[in-house]
Amino acid sequence: MQMLYDTWTVFWRDWVVLKRRLTKFILARMVAPMLYLVAFGWGLGRSINVGSGSYLDFLVPGILALNSMNISFNSITPVHAERIYHKSLEEYILAPIKPASYVLGKVLAAVLRSLISSAIILILAYAFGAHIMLSPLMLLVLILNAVIFAEVGFFAAMKISTYEEMSQVNTYILLPMSFLCGTFFTTQALPGVLRLVIEALPLTHTSMLLRSLAGGGGAEWLSLSVLAFYALAGFYLSHRAFAKLAA
Amino acid sequence: MIVIDKLTKSFPHKDKQGKQTEKLAVDGLSLAVRPGEVFGLLGPNGAGKTTTIRMLTMQLKPTAGCIAYGGRDIYSPGEAQRVKNRIGVVPQHVNFDQDLTVGENMELHARLHHMERAERQARIAELLNYVELTDVINDNVRRLSGGMKRRLLIARALIHKPQILFMDEPTVALDPQVRRRIWDLVRGLARDGVTVFLTTHYIEEAENLCQRVAILNKGKLSALDTPANFKEQLGKFTVEWDGENGREYRFFGEKEAAAEFAGKQEAAGGILIRPTNLEDVFIELTGHKGGL
Numbered sequence: 001m002q003m004l005y006d007t008w009t010v011f012w013r014d015w016v017v018l019k020r021r022l023t024k025f026i027l028a029r030m031v032a033p034m035l036y037l038v039a040f041g042w043g044l045g046r047s048i049n050v051g052s053g054s055y056l057d058f059l060v061p062g063i064l065a066l067n068s069m070n071i072s073f074n075s076i077t078p079v080h081a082e083r084i085y086h087k088s089l090e091e092y093i094l095a096p097i098k099p100a101s102y103v104l105g106k107v108l109a110a111v112l113r114s115l116i117s118s119a120i121i122l123i124l125a126y127a128f129g130a131h132i133m134l135s136p137l138m139l140l141v142l143i144l145n146a147v148i149f150a151e152v153g154f155f156a157a158m159k160i161s162t163y164e165e166m167s168q169v170n171t172y173i174l175l176p177m178s179f180l181c182g183t184f185f186t187t188q189a190l191p192g193v194l195r196l197v198i199e200a201l202p203l204t205h206t207s208m209l210l211r212s213l214a215g216g217g218g219a220e221w222l223s224l225s226v227l228a229f230y231a232l233a234g235f236y237l238s239h240r241a242f243a244k245l246a247a
Numbered sequence: 248m249i250v251i252d253k254l255t256k257s258f259p260h261k262d263k264q265g266k267q268t269e270k271l272a273v274d275g276l277s278l279a280v281r282p283g284e285v286f287g288l289l290g291p292n293g294a295g296k297t298t299t300i301r302m303l304t305m306q307l308k309p310t311a312g313c314i315a316y317g318g319r320d321i322y323s324p325g326e327a328q329r330v331k332n333r334i335g336v337v338p339q340h341v342n343f344d345q346d347l348t349v350g351e352n353m354e355l356h357a358r359l360h361h362m363e364r365a366e367r368q369a370r371i372a373e374l375l376n377y378v379e380l381t382d383v384i385n386d387n388v389r390r391l392s393g394g395m396k397r398r399l400l401i402a403r404a405l406i407h408k409p410q411i412l413f414m415d416e417p418t419v420a421l422d423p424q425v426r427r428r429i430w431d432l433v434r435g436l437a438r439d440g441v442t443v444f445l446t447t448h449y450i451e452e453a454e455n456l457c458q459r460v461a462i463l464n465k466g467k468l469s470a471l472d473t474p475a476n477f478k479e480q481l482g483k484f485t486v487e488w489d490g491e492n493g494r495e496y497r498f499f500g501e502k503e504a505a506a507e508f509a510g511k512q513e514a515a516g517g518i519l520i521r522p523t524n525l526e527d528v529f530i531e532l533t534g535h536k537g538g539l
Contacts, residue, residue: 002361009358017346087342093306095359096331246305246327 006097010105011112018113029071029117030124036063037128040184053131053215060125060132061210062183064118065145069203071117072146073153073174075110080157080166089245099243103154103235110150111143118142132214141213144227145206149174151234158241182207202230249280249303249411249444254312256298272298274466275312280459282410285433285443287457289450289525291533295466296446297339300415303444304336316411332360335409339416341396343388343403349375350384353403360407367406374402378432394425401432412436414445418452430456450526460525464533477528485523488515496530498523 018025041056048055083089092102125132156169180190181203187195198204205223213219253275260270273295280286290296301307303314305327314321321330343352350371357367375381378398383391391399397417404412414433418426426449433443433456447453453460454474461471470477482498484505489495494517499505505520512518 005361006359009355012358013344013347013351013355016351082344086345087338087340088344090306090336090338090342091344091356092359094304094331094334094336095356096328096361097359 003098003101006101007105007108009097010092010102011108014106014109015112018109025113026116026120029067029120032070033063033067033121033124037124041128041130056125056128056130057132057215058211059184060121060130061214062207063125064121064142064210065181065203065206066178066183067121068114068118068142068145068206069149069177070174072110072114072148072150073170075113076106076150076153077157077166079106079154080160080163083157083245084161084163093246099246100239103151103238103242106154107147107150107235107238110153111146114146114150115139115142133216135213137219138210138213141206141209141219141224141227144224144231145202148202148227148230148234151231151238154238155234155241158238158245177201177203182211202227248282248315248317249286249442250313250315250318251276251278251303252313252315253277254299254302254314255310256295256302256307257310271466273302273309276463276466276468277312278461278468278471280442280444282442283437283440284459285437285445285457287453287460288444288446288463289448289453289460289529290446290463291448293465294463294533296448296463297415298466299463300336300413300444300446304334304413305330332407333410335404335407335412337400337404337412337414337417339419341400343396343399345387345389348385348387349380349391349399352388352399353406356403357406362407370406370408374405378402394421394428397421397425397429398432401429405436409441411442411444414443416447417445418447418449426452450524450529454525462529462532469532470528474525474528477525478523481523481528481531483523484520485527486512486518486520488512488518490515496527498527 036059037056041059044055079089122132122134152169152173156166160166160169180194180198181187181201182198183203187198187204190198205220205226209219209223209227254273254277255271255275256273257269257271260268262268276295276299288296288299298307302309305321308322316330316333319326319329321327344355347355353371353375354367357371362370371384372381375384378401380391380395380399380402383395388396388399401414401417417433418429421429430452433445437443443456445452445456457474459471459473460477462469472480482500484499484502486497486499486505486509487494488509497505497508499508502520509518509520
């Protein structure tokens with residue numbers, strides 16, 4: 001019970017900040033999806049054949065996946081500045097709370113931001129004429145994906161010591177995943193070894209699951225299990241990294 | 248009662264040849280602080296004061312040795328939450344949440360210490376009034392002046408009514424008026440029974456506030472006593488003059504002896520007889536010039 005209360009306290013802090021900036025947050029979250037939808041959905045997409053359905057219908061689940069990844073990762077990276085520059089992380093280290101409460105509170109706040117952003121994309125996608133089937137499983141996949149990348153961001157924020165290195169996570173990990181993990185095209189188009197590597201990454205499973213669910217299909221249990229595994233492993237590593245800070 | 252026994256902390260360090268070694272920041276420190284005491288840890292920069300405070304507040308695990316509050320080792324399993332509820336920390340640097348207002352920063356601290364809504368609201372109002380910051384409760388912390396931030400750090404550390412307050416250089420870089428206001432706050436806390444453990448390199452601060460002072464030099468305890476005893480031991484009167492190697496000092500137990508010595512130094516310039524202060528003690532023990 002105490003742990004839940006502490007998790008809520010950590011979440012409450014992020015909610016206070018988000019509430020204050022909600023309009024700016026929503027407007028900023030609309031820019032990238034609009035560009036993707038216009039450029040790849042309307043523009044380039046008209047000349048791309050993806051079998052049944054339009055390229056826009058193929059594209060939207062991919063945009064949802066990569067956007068969920070980016071938003072959850074970037075929502076949690078301010079923890080890095082709180083640890084290294086502002087030192088405000090000390091407030092949590094000195095508090096009588098369990099490290100797990102802090103990690104959970106931060107991850108949940110990132111998940112909330114990610115879900116708000118996903119909702120904006122869905123609204124825009126419908127406005128652009130996409131055909132997307134919504135389901136509770138789709139919500140679960142989006143939550144799992146946000147949890148995983150919030151944990152990646154958290155772990156990086158705990159381990160990396162400079163701002164420059166932090167931005168390199170974006171460049172070397174998130175950016176290649178954004179393009180290669182089945183977001184804009186199917187992983188079947190990739191050469192053998194690269195395909196094996198890419199299909200082991202969580203974003204690929206998120207893209208595949210979202211695409212299947214959005215088209216009215218089912219969810220692959222293997223993909224769901226992979227996402228659950230990444231989420232649990234990410235929590236373990238994040239928790240361990242934060243607990244090490246608190247002596 | 249705070250009991251520190253053979254406290255040691257070393258950090259990985261590369262020597263001149265680039266070989267990986269260990270560097271001792273705190274070296275076998277042992278001392279005890281009585282309940283309700285204002286205790287000062289004095290030392291030049293790099294003496295190990297902040298490292299000591301970080302170990303005392305569970306932010307840094309000691310390499311060796313033991314710290315006990317009320318007879319219980321703070322690093323024994325299951326102690327962390329109890330200890331963190333009993334201590335308050337005023338850090339050397341300003342570490343507020345930059346995205347929150349004054350009131351929200353206070354509220355966050357109160358929530359993290361499991362205070363009920365009515366209790367935390369009353370306590371926040373009381374403390375902001377105590378440090379005269381009620382008017383800025385809705386301002387972002389970034390808008391506060393340096394002195395206001397320092398007072399807010401103290402108020403925040405007191406929300407959960409800690410029995411022990413750790414203050415790491417609480418008045419660093421503040422003007423004299425603000426420093427004196429903070430001293431008044433610390434004296435008030437001591438009157439209320441809070442044990443205050445502070446580090447400072449302002450000698451005047453230690454002399455004005457602390458009942459006892461430990462002098463730390465290169466991680467080791469050089470001396471521990473009351474400011475009055477330190478001065479008594481060195482000699483209550485100081486003669487200083489311009490010597491061949493700069494300003495020189497001699498210490499005397501009696502004023503007459505100091506006057507007699509000064510009389511023999513007629514050729515020297517800038518001769519002065521004055522009461523010995525803690526800065527004289529500090530310089531004698533550490534070889535460093537402390538103070539402002």
